Amino acid sequence: MKLVVDLNRCQGYAQCAFLAPDVFAMHGDEALLYNPQPDDAQREYVTRAATACPVQAILVDSLDDASAPAEEGKSGVR
Numbered sequence: 848m849k850l851v852v853d854l855n856r857c858q859g860y861a862q863c864a865f866l867a868p869d870v871f872a873m874h875g876d877e878a879l880l881y882n883p884q885p886d887d888a889q890r891e892y893v894t895r896a897a898t899a900c901p902v903q904a905i906l907v908d909s910l911d912d913a914s915a916p917a918e919e920g921k922s923g924v925r
């Protein structure tokens with residue numbers, strides 16, 4: 848599976864690191880490290896993490912669904 852974290856949105860709440868510790872980890876107070884291609888066995892945990900993220904920064908399988916939307920996010924941010 849694939850996932851992307853919108854680090855412009857991520858506020859470092861660390862919910863994801865609690866719910867899917869094999870995929871997400873906090874580095875210091877605010878920097879989030881994550882595995883963008885976790886094993887499918889992690890899907891349940893990743894889904895929970897994505898649901899729990901207060902700012903919906905975790906996008907699951909978005910790379911498979913569409914190739915265009917990635918451009919949208921960039922246009923508003925210089």
Ligand code: SF4
Nearest residue numbers: 857858860861863900
């Ligand atoms: S739960 Fe969301 S805001 Fe919090 S660290 Fe994870 S991705 Fe960032």
